[in-house]
Amino acid sequence: MAAGSPRPTSRDVAQAAGVSQAAVSLVLGEKWRGRVSERTAERVREAARELGYRPNLAARNLRLGSTRTVLLVVPALTTEFFAGVYTGAARVAAEHGFGVVLYPSPEGIGPARDPFASAQAALDGVIASSMAADALTAIRGDQLPLVMLDSDPAGSTGAATVNLDIRDGVRQVAEHLLGLGHRRFLHLAADIASWTFEVRARELAERLAAVPGTELRTVCAPISIEGALTAAESALAAPGPRPTALVCDDDKLAAGAYKAARRLGLRVPDDLSITGLDDLALATAIDPELTTVRLDAELFGERGMEALLAVMEAREPPQGDIPVELVVRGSTAPPGAP
Amino acid sequence: MAAGSPRPTSRDVAQAAGVSQAAVSLVLGEKWRGRVSERTAERVREAARELGYRPNLAARNLRLGSTRTVLLVVPALTTEFFAGVYTGAARVAAEHGFGVVLYPSPEGIGPARDPFASAQAALDGVIASSMAADALTAIRGDQLPLVMLDSDPAGSTGAATVNLDIRDGVRQVAEHLLGLGHRRFLHLAADIASWTFEVRARELAERLAAVPGTELRTVCAPISIEGALTAAESALAAPGPRPTALVCDDDKLAAGAYKAARRLGLRVPDDLSITGLDDLALATAIDPELTTVRLDAELFGERGMEALLAVMEAREPPQGDIPVELVVRGSTAPPGAP
């Protein structure tokens, strides 16, 4: 293992072990049942260890025409949610001998490099979450197996989808708040044109419309604490009867809403109930702790990877949305409580 | 671009354009100044576009012996800090024609796959942050250019390091609190054996030791809100005079400390001043907003990548720590304030 010397190749190992390069490949490829004697196999392994041999992946990929590598495209890494998705996907991938490469969408990263250029390696498949349309066409152009996370199952792309049952989560939130007696609602929505947010808006509207005497206003904000703060503050300060329940599209928006409430002198939950969606660490950091919908990010990633494996093997991907769970904490109470 | 057909190769393009494969390689490689006429070059480009040609990266990597891909090893993605590091590193990398692959440390991911197996692609270099020692030896075994983030510059590895000036950050925190009049301190430390945390402890102790009449106790906790909560609660409830200032190793610990204070009926900052370190979104989500040290994650990533480029080109990596800045918010006040 002399320093500075070029990496040893399988041919070097072969020479050291006194066999042919093919034999090395057979032994190290674990596919030598009746092809090589146990004694030579051991000699080869010994030589490989001795030289510190590592197969050249570029060569292997070229030969096999596949890299056993998959790309996970996420919109951002500004919360721990997609870290969980990655963890789940990577676990399942590893069980099948695949690796996962992470690509956070090109916010702030030069547009010159698309996901594929960035990953450099050839890819065997893609899991994409809430992505921009242009990046999507780039993918389809490559004709790669594709699974979309949290996207319209009836979308025009025809790609397989894996979704959290956000609809059910919003339903649970609505029932919870209606059950507490709330009738005047404000929806603090994310200002992103994405299916997963459209679902929230639609489901909430439908659930509330089913109950006579309810009101629903909606205000959009960028997904950041600052953005939510200003949007929520002006909406809550608007004339007319004040909403008693504030449904936020995610936990970060909810955190901004807390600050808006505080500025306006509103107590949570006495004057205003607030709900989130995600169940980030943030949800239990703020006071009172946030009533929110728990999303199982790791399971989401696992299911995504399982679906991709199915697509790659030309099997039918598994169906069924991933269940979510309402977590009731201190940010919700009956309206007008003391 | 018939569907299902195998991807076109440079040879297909050559045939379509009526030239040799070498000509295609020359034209598309942008290195054909005096080698190919403008007219044929255009024909080649046209044919490539027509067929939807994408070079096979595995083949290119094999030929060039380099992948222009770099690995960024991060301890976790549970806060947005390392997302910022990635963004910065990726920006600089893109400017130099490099891609960055992200590898979150193997918490929960099968140990069977080391970073290199995971990245699948061969790598040209590694930027590693606060990593475990065994993973490090795996890297050194590969003799790859390596830059360490937030690691002991006098460490035994001899690798280049890029550091935030955490020492100065802690100094600023100490001066701020001492200036407010605090004398009894509690240090809520991360229970991770890592240089970056050792620096915090050492610097804080030194700064306080320089002022007569100060007291310092230390308690360790896992970096999570829950962990910080229990550790801080029992430490604050301990007998003897209560500390008036609580210095936390990062913002997440500080968030847990808020909850501990609340449970014990202590008001922040009147009864207890609290400081963090990181300036995450979390810092402004909690009430009162957290006095903390702002770390420029993107700049950190940029510097890391610049250093790695220097190492790869056998240049001397740039020296100098990255400055940090104390951000004073509402969580600190003079002790015993009304």
Added chain:
DNA sequence: CGAGCGACGTTATACGTAAAACTTCCGCCG
């Protein structure tokens, strides 16, 4: 006794690209 077969390997080839080395043609200058 020779055909056949299994064990144990080896030789040869292909993957798709980049680039060094070579060919051909032509214009131009001494």
Added chain:
DNA sequence: CGGCGGAAGTTTTACGTATAACGTCGCTCG
């Protein structure tokens, strides 16, 4: 007019691996 140099390509080779195709024994069985 001979040769030189440059433009415009082409032919060839190498990168490191996996595997199909091909020996070569020694033994067994009909």
